[in-house]
Amino acid sequence: MDQHETTYGYTENKDALLKRLKRIEGQVRGVARMVEEDKYCIDILTQMSAINAALHKVSLGLVNDHIGHCVVNAAQAANESGDMTQLEEKIDEATAAIGRLLR
Template sequence: MSTPPTTTDAHDGADPCAGAHPPHAAHRDKDAHLKRLRRIEGQVRGIHRMVDEDVYCIDILTQVAAVTKALQAMSLNLTSEHLRHCVAEAAVEAEASGRTELIDEKVAEATAAIGRLLR
């Protein structure tokens, strides 16, 4: 069994976005993300119930579209958060250390994530 990642205190100077799996507690809007996910989860349960009850397919598709839009909105919010925090921090660190590859890595990471969202 693997050990869960530890959170990093924002004041200790460590980059909370470093590595392949940054501590997710670093999200500034964690509570809002969780609230949105609970709402989406409820919508998906509603779709499940609609299918189980043989609701008209167009009504189900309408709800699927709503869940899809909700997930897209959350993805956009997380992307914005990543750009504002992780990429910006990498730019500051790259400038201070002269290691321009730091910003290139974060931009490549963000670009790949956006590419996965657009598929």
């Protein structure tokens, strides 16, 4: 890896994350097919619920990765430098992301 390349909390699990997202993408295509085929509303809603649950699980994993990597690294840098600015920014980012997930 290039020393200037940025790593993120999900970097170690990137393959698994992409696999899960591709599975969700397949579920969405399946729901579109159900609509095209005039399937029963409740069956479509059941699949939508499964997609939402899968997306929430991915989202929570990303929040966990962000806090465990980006926020922790910012805290370590703040501890070393005494400058809390970057840490405060990372905490604000995480809080905003969680807020968007809760809407």
